[in-house]
Amino acid sequence: MIKDEDFIKNPDVPGPTKEEIRCLVLCKSNVSNQDIVVDIGCGTGGLTIEFAKRAKYVYAIDINHKAIEITRQNIKKHCVNENIKVLEGNGLDILDKLTNIDLLIIGGSSGKLPLLIKKGYNKLNNNGRIIITAILLETCVEAISTFKELSIIPDVVDISISKGKIIERGTMMFAKNPITIISAKKQN
Amino acid sequence: MIKDEDFIKNPDVPGPTKEEIRCLVLCKSNVSNQDIVVDIGCGTGGLTIEFAKRAKYVYAIDINHKAIEITRQNIKKHCVNENIKVLEGNGLDILDKLTNIDLLIIGGSSGKLPLLIKKGYNKLNNNGRIIITAILLETCVEAISTFKELSIIPDVVDISISKGKIIERGTMMFAKNPITIISAKKQN
């Protein structure tokens, strides 16, 4: 896994997704080198780049121009430009034009999460997977209720991580903000 | 409870103990208005002041001159100077001179935690209580093993709190660093 500090950052762009969360998203995704991945709301590009190292191809999408720029910089820094296409724009519109998706990652939705999940789920290949990372309570609930509408019971995991900082007097634990991963598999 | 932001702070002094933690320490302490409280490592004075509002008398002790100063300022701000004595110096030495203690709070120990616990525990009045708040893993383990030496099984609670920040898009949860409260009652 790439260390958090090895990503170029922009204060106006969220991310990168913390190392441990990237790790858990990769696990939940069950990604293989045959998979086509779509990463909507790619932010700093943390997940995009991890997937590019393990999947066949990654589409990284963000509506925020600064996110697109910083993702491009991180792709260059981590030398994974061969199998990534970076697309600036609305996730829903771009999703319309894409076909053959094995893995849909949603880290940002510009308020269109239910539509994104429904459209994305329908477009998924057989055995496709969809993963939402949520830092807002409302996103969790919206994702879960959308899956319920689709008659799917998603896997919901909330993760709280503290990192130890070893100082002279001992080990202080510094908490990272919690994040929830909601995932589901296409039911053929 | 006093809000965290209502304490005067000094960047060189730890604290104030977060509102929710002060609340839990008060609960675990079972403080009454007949209790004499000793607060070793008073830091910013957060717990000192909460106890002063509920106990008979509080001795606030810190070895750090800046902590003593900021505690004095907070006592003044919160108008609780009538039943607090602020003492600058080594907790162990000052503890030697105090008698009649119902409640011993240890938030800092300058590396002398086992001695402080043993001496403090022995000096406690009947039904006295001792509470350690720990932000270092090593402090937890040291406190627990000292209690074991005294043939006491302490109550150990680790608390992780996240506070919701309501922004336009929804509610983000911001994690506070975890803290462990180790407490025991004098076994008469």
Place this chain on the structure above:
Amino acid sequence: MIKDEDFIKNPDVPGPTKEEIRCLVLCKSNVSNQDIVVDIGCGTGGLTIEFAKRAKYVYAIDINHKAIEITRQNIKKHCVNENIKVLEGNGLDILDKLTNIDLLIIGGSSGKLPLLIKKGYNKLNNNGRIIITAILLETCVEAISTFKELSIIPDVVDISISKGKIIERGTMMFAKNPITIISAKKQN
């Protein structure tokens, strides 16, 4: 605080609210002995009894007959029957008939949370407070969005507690399920 194990339990009734959570709810409530408290969804009676010890009067309400029974048993056990009235029925209907409320606690809502919050909030005395304890993600989001409709920004705190069990080899931490406390003050 009453220990969790000192409440009579019924497997069909949720609760009692864990000691540390009761403690935090009491803190957030800022309860005084002048306060009239309404506890909707009293379950096992944990919060009801803690409030009865600190407030002027408590109305404990639950729609579940078994909850009413177990609450009555716990009231008897903890000898706080002097200032509690236990009411079986729908929270919304009973709330209609009550006046002069300083503190409204909602631990269960039978799916009527927005209505309960709105009606309850309007009925609160000046400086009244309303507190929701939520174990469902959906309850958090619903409470927050209802407060937003009322143009109120509530205090939102998520609490995760682990309790240490001291065994021969060391101290194991056992996690309790997280709970969220959403609270607000009547804005006069």
Place this chain on the structure above:
Amino acid sequence: MIKDEDFIKNPDVPGPTKEEIRCLVLCKSNVSNQDIVVDIGCGTGGLTIEFAKRAKYVYAIDINHKAIEITRQNIKKHCVNENIKVLEGNGLDILDKLTNIDLLIIGGSSGKLPLLIKKGYNKLNNNGRIIITAILLETCVEAISTFKELSIIPDVVDISISKGKIIERGTMMFAKNPITIISAKKQN
């Protein structure tokens, strides 16, 4: 990742290590298919089997006969017997006889953690890694202080996970016990 429920369990044997923790240990380990792995305190065999799928060879060691039995059953169930050797006995003694170790995983130490870490660290190949999973506070502190003696600053991560259970009324979060992962790389 293998689902927790897909391991055969024995109530007298700890484990399996939860899916999310296995996932994070794999990430921290940076395992490759060239790696020789030693798993001391293999318990139910959860980590052993995950590593067998990704590494060149795994030695699974436990002093508890029942752990050895259940690990063998799980190896058979998950069809990974080709590159695992299961060894019953004291981790320290067995470690003495092993050479060429890229990855040392310690999930149990029979009270010999400092010796295991020191001996194991010295035996590691260049770029070798050592990972301790701790459920006891004392194990964390002991591991950290042993690494300090070796002039190594380990990576310390405490992980708390809650899993959502979707019921009719909404999503309840069920907490798993926290676990700490302490890891370090051989400094050549």
